[in-house]
Amino acid sequence: MIEPVCCVADRRREKVHQNIKMDLSWKVKDVQMRAVINQKLIETGEKERLKELLRNKLIECGWRDQLKAHCKDVVRRKGIEHVTVDDLVAELTPKGRELVPDDVKKELLQRIKAFLAQQASI
Amino acid sequence: MEDFLLHHLHEASPSPEDQGGLEEDIFADVLQELTLGFCFEIHRSCKMGQLFLDETDEPSLKFYEIVNEPGRDVFGKPPLKKQIDCICPHCNRNLSASRFAPHLEKCMGMGRNSSRLASKRIANSGMGKMDSDNEDDDRDLDWSFAFDKKVTKKSKKDKVSNNSPRRSKPKIGTKMGDFPCGGSLPSESMAGSMTSYASKSFSSAPYEGLSLEERKRLLMSTCGVISEHTHKMCTKSLRCPQHTDEQRRIIRRYLLRIDPEGRLRMRPDGSLEADDIQVDIDGYEDGDGQALRETLNRIQQWEGNTSSANPSPADSTSTTNSQEKRRKKGSAKLTQRKKSKVKPPALHVVSSAGSTSSFLSSCADTQFHILD
Known part of the structure; x- marks a missing residue:
C-alpha cells in the first residue's frame, strides 16, 4: 500500500530533473530568441530610430544636463588628469538609469512592444 | 525560426520575473549605448580642456545677471531718451548723430557738389561773417530739432533787433x-x-x-x-x-x-x-584821396605858375613900354631932325616889316639907323 520511499524520491528527482531540463531548454531558446530580435532591430533600423528618439527625449527633459553636472562633480573629485573612460562609465551608467524619467521610459517600452508585435504578426 | 519566435512570444514565460523582461532589456540596451556615447563625449571634452569652459566665477555671474525691473532694460540701465548729438569739429555745431556724416561731407567739402558750397561758406566766413552765412544756417536741415529751434529763435531776434544788412536790404x-x-x-x-x-x-x-x-x-x-x-x-x-x-x-x-x-x-x-x-x-577812398591831392596840386601849380609867369608878360610890357619910350624919344629926335633934314626914303622898308611886335623895334632901329 505504502509506496516505497525510494520510489517516491526517484519520481521527485525525476520531476526536478525534468523541470531543470525544461528550464534549460527554455533559457537556450530565450537566448536564441534575444539574438534573433536584436538582429531584427538592427536589420530594420529600428534600433537607430529608438536611439535617436530616446536621445531627443532625454535632452528635452534635461537628463543630459543633469548627467553632465554629475559628470563634472566626478571629474572634480578625481582630478581632470586622472579621469578614465571606465571611471566615467562606472559612475554614469547607474546614475543615467536612475535619472531617466518614467514617462520617457514608458513611451520607449510602448514603442518596443509595438515593434515586437509587428515582428510576431509577420 | 519564425515559428519559434512566434511561439515564444505567445507563450508565457515560465518564470514570473521574466514577464515583460524583453522590452526592458532592449530599453536598457539602448540607454546603455546612449550613456556610453555620452561618456566618450565627456571624456573627450575633459581631455581637451573644454569641460569647464562654460563655467564662470561668482562676481562676473553677479555682474552679468539679467535684471528684471519695470523701468530698466536687461542690463539694469534706464532707457536712453535723448538722441545722441555730435559736435561738428569744423563749424562747432550740434547735430544728431544720424545726420552727422552727411553734414560733415557738406561742411568740409569732401563731396563733389559740396566742395563748392563749402568753399563759398568759408569765403563768406572769411569776409567777416556776412549775413548770408546766417541765412544758410536757417535753410540747412542738418541741425537737430532742438538746436534748430534755438537757432531760429536767435536769428529771428537778431533780425528784429539788429536790423542786419541782409534783412534791411530787401526793405530797401x-x-x-x-x-x-x-x-x-x-x-x-x-x-x-x-x-x-x-x-x-x-x-x-x-x-x-x-x-x-x-x-x-x-x-x-x-x-x-x-x-x-x-x-x-x-x-x-x-x-x-x-x-x-x-x-x-x-x-x-x-x-x-x-x-x-x-x-x-x-x-x-x-x-x-x-x-x-x-x-x-x-x-574808392584811396582813389578819391589821390584825386583830391591831384586837384590840390594842380591848383597850387596853377597859382605858382601865375606868380612866376606874370613877370614875363610884365617884362614884355615893360620892354614894349621902353621900346615905346625909345620910339617916342626917337620920334622926338626924328621930329627934331625932320625939321632939319628931308624925310628919308627908308620908310618903305620899314612898312614892309610884317609882325607888329617886331615892327616897333625894327622901326625904331631903322629909324636910328637912318638917323645915324
Missing part, C-alpha cells in the same frame, strides 16, 4: 523797387555825367531818404549806377557788365557826397572835410 529793395538796372548809360565825359546827375531831380529820389550807412551798404553789394533814361538804380552785382567801373565810381562819389566838385566847393568851410573822411569807407 521794396522801397527802391523802382531802381532796376535801366540799361547802359550813354558814354559821357565824367564831368558831363556828374552834372547830369546833379542837375536831374535826384533830391526827390528815394535814396535821398536813406542814411549814409544804408547807402554805403547798398553800394557795397550792388552796382548802383543810375540810368539816364529811367532814373533808376542798377541793382545788379558789383561786377555788372552793363556799366563801367568809371560809372560806378561816379555814382558812388555822388551818392556819398565825395565828388570832386563838392569837395572843391566845400573845402573852404573846413568842416566838410572831416565829413568826407568819415564817408571814405568805400573802396
Whole structure:
C-alpha cells in the first residue's frame, strides 16, 4: 500500500530533473530568441530610430544636463588628469538609469512592444 | 525560426520575473549605448580642456545677471531718451548723430557738389561773417530739432533787433523797387555825367531818404549806377557788365557826397572835410584821396605858375613900354631932325616889316639907323 520511499524520491528527482531540463531548454531558446530580435532591430533600423528618439527625449527633459553636472562633480573629485573612460562609465551608467524619467521610459517600452508585435504578426 | 519566435512570444514565460523582461532589456540596451556615447563625449571634452569652459566665477555671474525691473532694460540701465548729438569739429555745431556724416561731407567739402558750397561758406566766413552765412544756417536741415529751434529763435531776434544788412536790404529793395538796372548809360565825359546827375531831380529820389550807412551798404553789394533814361538804380552785382567801373565810381562819389566838385566847393568851410573822411569807407577812398591831392596840386601849380609867369608878360610890357619910350624919344629926335633934314626914303622898308611886335623895334632901329 505504502509506496516505497525510494520510489517516491526517484519520481521527485525525476520531476526536478525534468523541470531543470525544461528550464534549460527554455533559457537556450530565450537566448536564441534575444539574438534573433536584436538582429531584427538592427536589420530594420529600428534600433537607430529608438536611439535617436530616446536621445531627443532625454535632452528635452534635461537628463543630459543633469548627467553632465554629475559628470563634472566626478571629474572634480578625481582630478581632470586622472579621469578614465571606465571611471566615467562606472559612475554614469547607474546614475543615467536612475535619472531617466518614467514617462520617457514608458513611451520607449510602448514603442518596443509595438515593434515586437509587428515582428510576431509577420 | 519564425515559428519559434512566434511561439515564444505567445507563450508565457515560465518564470514570473521574466514577464515583460524583453522590452526592458532592449530599453536598457539602448540607454546603455546612449550613456556610453555620452561618456566618450565627456571624456573627450575633459581631455581637451573644454569641460569647464562654460563655467564662470561668482562676481562676473553677479555682474552679468539679467535684471528684471519695470523701468530698466536687461542690463539694469534706464532707457536712453535723448538722441545722441555730435559736435561738428569744423563749424562747432550740434547735430544728431544720424545726420552727422552727411553734414560733415557738406561742411568740409569732401563731396563733389559740396566742395563748392563749402568753399563759398568759408569765403563768406572769411569776409567777416556776412549775413548770408546766417541765412544758410536757417535753410540747412542738418541741425537737430532742438538746436534748430534755438537757432531760429536767435536769428529771428537778431533780425528784429539788429536790423542786419541782409534783412534791411530787401526793405530797401521794396522801397527802391523802382531802381532796376535801366540799361547802359550813354558814354559821357565824367564831368558831363556828374552834372547830369546833379542837375536831374535826384533830391526827390528815394535814396535821398536813406542814411549814409544804408547807402554805403547798398553800394557795397550792388552796382548802383543810375540810368539816364529811367532814373533808376542798377541793382545788379558789383561786377555788372552793363556799366563801367568809371560809372560806378561816379555814382558812388555822388551818392556819398565825395565828388570832386563838392569837395572843391566845400573845402573852404573846413568842416566838410572831416565829413568826407568819415564817408571814405568805400573802396574808392584811396582813389578819391589821390584825386583830391591831384586837384590840390594842380591848383597850387596853377597859382605858382601865375606868380612866376606874370613877370614875363610884365617884362614884355615893360620892354614894349621902353621900346615905346625909345620910339617916342626917337620920334622926338626924328621930329627934331625932320625939321632939319628931308624925310628919308627908308620908310618903305620899314612898312614892309610884317609882325607888329617886331615892327616897333625894327622901326625904331631903322629909324636910328637912318638917323645915324
